[in-house]
Amino acid sequence: MPHSNTYSRALALGLLASSLALGQGFPERFAEIRDRATPAQLYSFLYALPKGGDLHHHAALSVYASTALEIALKQSKLGYRFHVRIGFHDCGDGDNGAALIYQNINHATYNKLSECRKSDFTPLDDLSATQRKSWLSAMILDQPGETRNEFFEEIVPRMAAIHRDPYFFADSFAENLKLFGREGVRYIEAQWTPVAMERPDGTLFPADEALAIFKKRMAEPDVAASGVAYRFQTTVIRFRDDMERQVAFQFDFVDKHRDLFVGINAAGREDNDKGYALRMLNAFREGRKTHAAIPMSIHAGEKSSPGHEVRDTLLLGATRIGHGVNLISDPDTMLLMRGNRYLVEANLISNRMLDYTPDLTQHPFAEYLRFGIPVCLNTDDRGSWDSNMTDEYFHAVKGFRMSWDEVKKIGRDSLSHSFAPPDLKRTMIESYDRDVDAFERRFLDADWEAELRKIEPAISGYARRNLVP
Ligand SMILES: [Zn+2]
Incomplete structure (x- = not known):
């Protein structure tokens, strides 16, 4: 068809002219898509949406169970061997009460078991197809009734031995950068403390050696090709008896590795009686005496009961709050956080899955946003929810009827409140603004339904179960 080019240009101009004639700018087009698209269309649209950073990660x-299994199975080349508990025998030692089905252990731990106890386990490589399916399901909150106890007391210990393999860590982090890059995320500020990383024989790598393994993997070309930048925060486990020692170590460690580590976080259940924020105040003040300022983002208010956890956590030195669900119950602190000095890292799917806000229409995210407290969307432990960043946007955009300006603002705020160094931050904000402009043109100038058919989103397991049936 010799005139097809001219024809399509005329058609495009016609569509543009008709949009303009209707006075339709992109905010109106966005609202039209938000309200009229099918769930599958909206998913494609939000998958293609340029996004900022995942600051709470x-x-x-954050690694999908399927990716984790695939990478864990390759570890035998490096000498790592994992064993999986597939049963319980009565060995007369009375110690299988706290044992977990599908718990992974390393070879050194396995070797210390009695012959009878060893028979509870099978090598990870030898799982049957059915056992692999069960293994995958055991790492995800995918069954009715699975919530925070399953997560904290089962999934975390099930995976712990595999997570202590630094080669596994580096490979799975690289895979995640690629997956996040495909859905438009351009920065990940991940929580990782490179202590307790193990050699195949179970002895510990010094933190610097574990870090060198990570950096070597990151120098491979697929990482740069992902287009996603990254930095880390270390994380204090707040309720542990050695909290003070952890804080002191992390001040030293972050100070020595500021090229890659940009902050200190604290996590762990606040409902533990040693998990309250002010227990850490002295330790943080001691750290500040001898180290130039280190930015802090700290978990606080990840609970549904009212309290001053967020206020107390700001006193620790945090300028970002992870979760902040119960900030809504503390008017003085809400007023204090209004403006632009602080940001709340919202984790909608995490809060839903762990039963802090089982009904997301009751989540305070939109109230913070519209009250003037900067917020952004984050994935937290997305491997355990089997979700992605698009799912977070789907809940937020649809559930709170977000406007286009609000969508752009949360993406931009995630970058401007990140702890990335100034040059990187500037570059990322520029690329975000450029990509947002191109996205607006793409969906304003053309037939949006036709445009959406060209997108092939990676639909998460969570979305298949909850958003795009
Ligand atoms: Zn978290």
Whole structure:
């Protein structure tokens, strides 16, 4: 068809002219898509949406179970051998009460077991197809009734031995950069403390050696090709008896590795009686005496009961709050956080899955946003929810009828409130603004339904179960 080019240009101009004639700018087009698209169309649209950073991201538990299994199976080449508990025998030692089905252990731990106890386990490589399916399901909150106890007390210990293999960590982090890059995320500020990383024989790598293994993997070309930048925060486990020692170590460690480590975080259940924020105040003040300022983002208010956890956590030195679900119950702190000095890292799917806000229409995310407290969307431990960043946007955009300006703002705020060094931050904000402009043109100038058919989103397991049936 000799005139097809001219024809399509005329058609495009016609569509543009008709949009303009209707006075339709992109905010109106966005609202039209939000309200009229089918769930599958909206998913494609939000998958293609340029996004900012994932600021609340636990690196190890952000890996999909399927990716984790695939990479764990390759570890035998490096000498790592994992064993999986597939049963319980009565060995007369009375110690299988706290044992977990599908728990992974390393070879050194396995070797220390009695012959009878060893028979509870099978090598990870030898799982049957059915056992592999069960193994995968055991790492995800995918069954009715599975919530925070399953997560904290089962999934975390099931994966712990595999997470201590630094080669596994580096490979799975690289895979995640690629997956996040495909859905438009351009920065990950992950939580990872490179301590307790193990050699195949179970002895510990010094933190610097574990870091060298990570850096070597990151120098491979597929990582740069992902287009996603990354930095880390270390994380204090707040309720542990050695909290003070952890804080002191992390001040030293981050200070020595500021090229890659940009902040300190603290995590762990706040409902533990040693998990409250002010227990850490002295330790953080001691750290500040001898180290130039280190940015802090700290978990706080990840609970549904009212309290001053967020206020107390700001006193620790945090300028970003992870979760902040119960900030809504503390008017003085809400007023304090209004403006632009602080940001709340919202984790909608995490809060839903762990039963802090089982009904997301009751989540305070939109109230913070519209009240003037900067917020962004994050994936937290997405491997355990089997979700992605698009799912977070889907819940937010649809559930709170977000406007286009609000969508752009949360993406931009995630970058401007990141702890990335100034040059990287500037570059990322520029690329975000450029990509947002191109996205607007793409969906304003053309027939949006036709445009959406060209997108092939990676639909997450969570989305298949909850958003795009
Ligand atoms: Zn978290």
